[in-house]
Amino acid sequence: MTDSTITAATNAAVIDRDRRSVFHSWSAQGSFGGLPIVGGDGTTVWDADGRSYLDLSSQLVNVNIGHQHPRVVEAIQRQAATLSTIAPAHANETRAHAAELILERAPEGFSKVFFTNGGADANENAIRLARLTTGREKVVSHYRSYHGNTGTAISATGDWRRMPNEYSRGHVHVFGPYLYRTEFWAATPEEEAERALRHLERTIQAEGPDTIAAVLLETIPGTAGVLVPPPGYLPGVRRIADRYGIVLILDEVMAGFARSGEWFAFDAFDVRPDLITFAKGVNSGYVPLGGVVISEEIARAFDDRIFPGGLTYSGHPLAAASAVATIQAMAEDGVVENARRIGGDVLGPRLTAMSAVAPVIGEVRGLGVFWAVELVADRETREAVSPAVVAAAKSALLERGVLGFFADNRLHVVPPAVITDDEAGRGLDAIEEVLVSIDPLA
Template sequence: MSTESTLTTQEVVDITRTTNYGTWRFQKGWNPMHIVDAKDCTITDAAGKTYLDFSSQLMCMNLGHKNEAVIASIAKQAQDLAYAMPGYATTARAELSKLLLEVLPKGLNKFFFTTSGTDANEAAFKIARMYTGKTKIIARYRSYHGSTSGSIAATGDPRRWAMEPRGKQQGVIFAPEVNCFRCPIKHTYPQCGIACADYLEHMIRNESDVAAVLVEPIVGTNGVLVPPDEYMPKLRKICDEYGVLLIADEVMTGWGRTGKWFAMEHWGVTPDILTTAKGITSAYVPLGLCATSEKIGDFFQDHYFAHGHTYEAHPMTLAPGTATINEMKRLNLVERAADFAPYVQERLEAIKAKHPSVGDVRGKGLFWAVDLVKNRTTREPFNTYADKVSGKPLLVDQIAGKCLAEGVIIQAWVSHFVIAPPLIVTKEELDHGLDMLDKHLAIADALVEADAPLVVVEVASSVTSDS
């Protein structure tokens, strides 16, 4: 019996938009593309048109599409053991746990498996509070940690606003983000002495009951904000001094994306808790991970671990995690991301020099942002989040739409683009994607304020190393 669908493309789109919610958007006007196939760094729509997937969908398909080893691992696990409740040991669980000990920062050796990054963060918050006996989590503005109750409460960007005051009830307070291009506390690096970390220390001293500080090592969707090299070591020292746990949300920055297995390795800092998802299976199946230090693991030998869910350590999610790690090693993808970084930076710096609408470019490995401004002197963006939630058309969406029409999919968010192709990307594909962005930035250039000088703005955080 044939299993091929009889639905037309129009029926697929109509059913989807009338019965499903489109995320983070007004539902009116949603017209989703019907995708029917994908391979390596491309996806194909129902009309047969092929697109370069220049942001790995949602910065998650690090291996690209249709990796045969990962697909085979899913099929085999389904045949061997489709499900076992979390209280059992399984081969899939042991094999992935063994590999994690090899690739995670040393000292993180106790694992709780989830089905998403937001679930991993929920687990981290509960573990931190159980371990410390304290309540408050310090997160940062310009952050995103997930959409469930606790993780959206810890999200610094305005997506949190729709569920306030629930966030305040969750015991989360916010510190300034690390953003040397638009410093929220009006300092200039390096003369500032890493004032944003000092501000966070001030908060800890003047708040009671702080259990943990939560950071994205490199902020993801909200701008690929790379901290100065001194920031993470200083933050680690502050947390240690005050007995506060450090949680690193590596949902987006993990799994080779920045040229290291995990971004915290760039600064030689090991967090007390690391959360991750996305690239752990290259998004082939939903899997998240909350990894803790040995001292936290030891604590629960004699203290009740009050957390769990039906799909924790689901065998169907774990087997492709093992396959993904093995494929990343076989293909040397971590090293590949690091090797491509200088070339991508060179290309983006040239684009910035050419286009007055580009205020900053920044990133590590194969994880970069192109930040648009209407005026390089004031660094004022063309749009803000208020424009997005009001339904005002965004300039970045217009540019991304032009790229899409010519076969390149690039993620745009409010006032910047996120460039994060699969780690298997070729130089030719990189050039194609960057050429397309270069071409359509002329739309933004035409809207730049007349007095904005066409000069390269020197921003210390823009030029990064992979050390």
């Protein structure tokens, strides 16, 4: 029998212990060697050797309120001392309070929240709701998207992670707007939106509108590149969905709860969905939690009809308590407003200015604390840098005490929404130093 107690250890010891016993997601197990993190506070985390890092990744773009926020930690502790768990079949005041706070931030006409354990099963159940209420099966989503790793959510995903996992039926993919690498020979944001909408509608027509239950989109595709939709695109999707009686699901798992500088990212795009999925920032990932915000029309369909879905930990009281504390702290401390200001006044201008001195930068795009820097080997051809360049940039940032988030050929600058100007400046200094010195052709 081995000793499984937690003891003070070095980075090397933690990595060795982890590698021998933990099976990691999206990884080749034999080569895994993730940085050990043993503590955190606000925008900072530290490893077992005592070295600190500015967390510009927010881990998986979810620690929106920062690490170890005292109000959220205290709420979890208080709830644990009162009632640590309860079955979803029971009414629970903490769960109801969390739902009320979420509904207060949803558009008019939303009446219920179905709680899940995370974003993947939120999208899974949103699709289920759409299929049950329309009597149709197909779901249209973007190729450049990620909706989670459960059976239906991964099939709705567009990126490479879908391909080894396509066990669910009824999924159709289209290209969404992405002007920098346009699929539509567009030269302006307006052309990109118009042509992407035409592509979407023609696909729906070709598939048969009466076979399509839902259009599922990330309001701002996150892992795919922080692809802020051009003006008119999301309202255009809404009009197409209405034309054919299709449910519009907006995936706010990554973009919501301050990440984009709004409570819900779609608040900035003049669109109202039928179903909203959320997770991550709603409680900054302190306890697993996600959910679906349901419109009155869809919720009423199940007043006298059983909804055939549920989870053992739906609305778990520890998770609900952490959501209540997170939302209250965000509202009282102006966290959403801080994210919007930091993005507009600090992150966006500084990252854009770097383009003039760092040839490796092809494009900068984003909102709030949700930014992507596209790294290219050649600005004219827009050829992406090699994986070796990305790995070198990641290592160089770590050497400078900055934890970055990299996806494909991009650096995503996605700090906690509580980041200060000084902290942002320090992180941006490190990014500029790395990107200016890097050889795009290496």
